[in-house]
Each structure stands twice: as structure tokens, then as C-alpha cells.
Amino acid sequence: MLGEHGRNIPRTFFTPLAKLLAKLGVTPNLITVVGTVATILVSVLFLATGHWGIGALVLAFVLFADSLDGILARVTGKSSDFGAFLDSSLDRLGDGAVFGSLLYSFVFLPDSWMKQALVISGIITLVAGATVPYVRAKAEAFGVRAQGGIAERTDRLLIVLLGCGLVGFGAPLWVACVAFLWVAFASSVTVLYRLWSAYQGFNAKVK
Secondary structure (H helix, E strand, C coil): CCCCHHHHHHHHHHHHHHHHHHHHHHHHHHHHHHHHHHHHHHHHHHCCCCCCCHHHHCCCHHHHHHHHHHHHHHHHCCCHHHHHHHHHHHHHHHHHHHHHHHHHHHHCCCCHHHHHHHHHHHHHHHHHHHHHHHHHHHHHHHCCCCCCCCCCCCHHHHHHHHHHHHCCCCCCHHHHHHHHHHHHHHHHEEEEHHHHHHHHHHHHHCC
């Protein structure tokens, strides 16, 4: 959804910072690890305890800075296969911490249809969100492309954090409910789209 334009914004903003970090000897992999640790800590300390507003604000900044490791790698010329592997692997940990912490906090909401909707859509989002990159990685291991869809990682995180963050600052609970229902739907559609894309790719290889 955000596409290349969305990625160009942090690239422009963080390039000067990346050049400074390069002079200080900071490595891209260190940035990746620090970002993941920050995501997990903020998720557990704020999102899981129901402090959605401040948690969403901090995580929005962390998410905005998520591309800093890649920018630093290009600036220093230290791009590597392991760096890409580490970044992708730790992204899964960070995503699990965000969605898992929010899902945990839903359990303590007052009983209502919105609580049930949040729990169900939260489970779907957690599972489908983890499946989206897995389908792509598994297909690529067989030499088949399985990309695209309507909910990339950044899209899922931003929509959920926006919805829950607004609730944390006083908006009605249905705002978070709508955000999670949409992300659950979009993530599921993206999984199906990538499975279909992989299916077509495998058929093309046979022919």
C-alpha cells in the first residue's frame, strides 16, 4: 500500500544520520538488533499493559526508523546476505511482540462484542501476518516469486498502531476494532494472493 514513496521518506530523512553513525563505527546489524530489542520492550511494557497511546507513539518512531539499518548498509557498503537474513528474521520477532502484546491486553477489556472481535481479529492478524513473509520465503526457496498483496508489513503495523494509539488517547474502542478487522482481512487476502501467485509460478515451471 505504501509502496516506494513510503520508503523514500525515511530514506531521505535518515541518510544524514546514517552517515554520522558510519563515522562512529556503528554497524547495520547493531541497528537491527537494537531496533528489535526496543520494539519488544515497548510492546511488553506499554502495549501489553494497556498503555496503547504512548506505546503506539514510541513504536511509530521505531517503525519509521526501521529502514535505518538498510540505509546505513548502503552508506557504508556493508550490505550482506546475512544482514538481510538477520533483518527479516528479527522483524518476525518484533511483529510477534507487537501483535502478541496487544492480543494479551484485549483479554482484560470489558466483555462486549468489540472485545470478541478484537480477540478474533487479533489472532487472525498474528497468524496471517506471520504467514505472509513465510509464503514468500518458501516460494523463493523453490525459485518461484510470491510477492504483492494488499497488506505489507509496514501497512499492517501502521494501521494497527494508529487505531490502538487513538483509543489510547481517548477515541472509542471501535476505532481499534475497525483497524484490527481490516488488517486481519487484508493479511488473509495477502496470504491467499501470494499462495495463488506461487501456484501460478510452480505451474509455469512445469510447463
